[in-house]
Amino acid sequence: MVEVLKRLAEARGVTGNENEVRDIILELARPLADECYVDRIGNVIAKKKGSKGGRKVMIAAHMDEIGFIISRISDNGMLRFLPVGGIDQRILVSKRVLVGKDRVPGVIGVKAIHLQEPDERRKVINQKQMYIDIGARSREEAEKVVKIGDYASFDSDFVCFGDNKVKSKALDDRAGCSILLELLKDTYECDLYACFTVQEEIGLRGAEVAAYHIEPDLGLVVEGTTCADLPDVPDHLHTTRMGKGPAISFMDNSSIANKDLFKRMVKTAEDNSIPYQIKENVAGGNDAGRIQTSRSGVPTVVVSVPCRYIHSPSSVMDLDDFKNTHLLIQKFLKGVEA
């Protein structure tokens, strides 16, 4: 499972450009699923027939990650860019990125501290003042390797460290994608539709399309979510805590959990002695928002793996949380009647 996570997390798949991730998922899902296809917006849908069939369960994790899109090439060969998805501009300076299909290495630059006015130093540098430096000397030279509209993603290795922790980009939501692939190894009574969605980070677009054509009876979303168990954050704003198990959401900005499913998820954890936590915040949104309101409505619930420093090149996750999230959902799905 961790090997798959590493492979997926190191692949590049900024929203709208999920190809690399999709190819890996197709390769891994095809042997496990009864049917596997790519829909017209780009979602991968892997169907696993149930032993009894009947109820359709849609389980979704998004393939896309936050990143950048090249908007302009300056005369001096520097690339101007726009963020794709929610990015904290304070984390951008000096980060390494890979641009375009050919993975052109670059670094996000701003003018050096020596050249900044005293009051400039105290301010957060706006993303609009930044550029990606790919070492080109001129526009012509840059245009040989980069085009406007090319994507750039964080260049960040997947590293295991500390006490069973990993550091990587894109754990949101390659963690969910890896869990879905692992779930496909099992069979369940219900029909399982594992959906690897596109374009979550810019408005849950892939999930809307997938839910519409699958018409599920029940929706489950596996996410990477905020974890703010940090020294400077008051206890009541931690949202989730690392190492305390999968986080079950009662509500976020995009959906309110179906009460029955929420209770069943909690009970599944308790009955199987799987550690779990309730996500103690209403922040963020995810694919459940679109699945729930698809057609005449779908009961949904969200389970997340806590990730510190989410939406950065170095998010941190606990591998036990990751494995327990898989275990919890596996047990839950085993309990869904056909």
Add this chain to the structure above:
Amino acid sequence: MKRLLELLTGTYGPSGSEEDIREVIEKEVREYADEVYTDALGSLIAVKKGKGRKVMLAAHMDQIGLIVTGIDDNGFLRFSNVGGISPFNVIHRKVRFQNGVTGVVSYETELEDIRNLKLGKMYIDIGAKSKDEAKALVNIGDVAVYDAPMAVCGDRVTGCAMDDRAGCAVLVETLKRVRNTDHELYFVFTVQEEVGLRGARTSAYGIMPDIGISVDVTLTGDTPKSRPMAINLGEGPAIKVKDASVIAHPKVKELMIQRAREAGIPYQLEVLEAGGTDSGAIHLTGAGVPSGVISIPCRYVHSAQEMVDLKDLTQAVELLVTILEKEIEI
């Protein structure tokens, strides 16, 4: 109407936890409808069968609330908002959970400037002395609503959740009174309007109506130095022209105006700058549904003491009944 409104506003039902209010409304409508059912998200749908136009009437049964996100060691509850809760509207308000537990909302008083007050610096005090004591009463994810029983002053009443139990009351009364109609009527009491018109979206998809009319409250511009708005309390139901979620279909709007004039029912025209209602979701359903809104003027919307005029409600019922009993050509 007064009794019904008191019953509906006194019943618990924040977005996502509409079980109690759904049960109460179901009891009210059961004997007047040909069929009553609940959809996948929880909206209650009462059908009056007919051969004419398929008309969806919607009022949302959910109310705004405070959702518990954490319980501290001393038994204080941290919370977030369900729908539009302003920090200033909830200070020192009494709130109530589904199981009857009540509490008072307060804030961290070390705050230097009250203008910086955010929900993250507020808490609910349910009188518990420890985390364990609090946990025995309330869970994370539980939702509290204002505890503000309806009070009467003449034709006007105040209390919580007039938004949109006033609309629900209008729909219930309309269902009870409408008789001579060929149209197929769907009285829909929607869920999760306050968090993004979600129940209306799914119920409309299930019904696929020919025309949609929602009934919700709107703001007024008739209090001292209020934001200018050409709606006054007690001067009749408002026919919506537009808000942030929908532009009323001109023919639906014209039909409403025409029927009001024919029946001599006073009405006002409403342009609401911010805010939206279920018609915002209904009109975009399927290949599109011509939609309009009848609004109940309401002061102090989203506070614990929303004020409506009962005359506006009864006139809204009269207007709806005449619309439904006559031809609907769109």
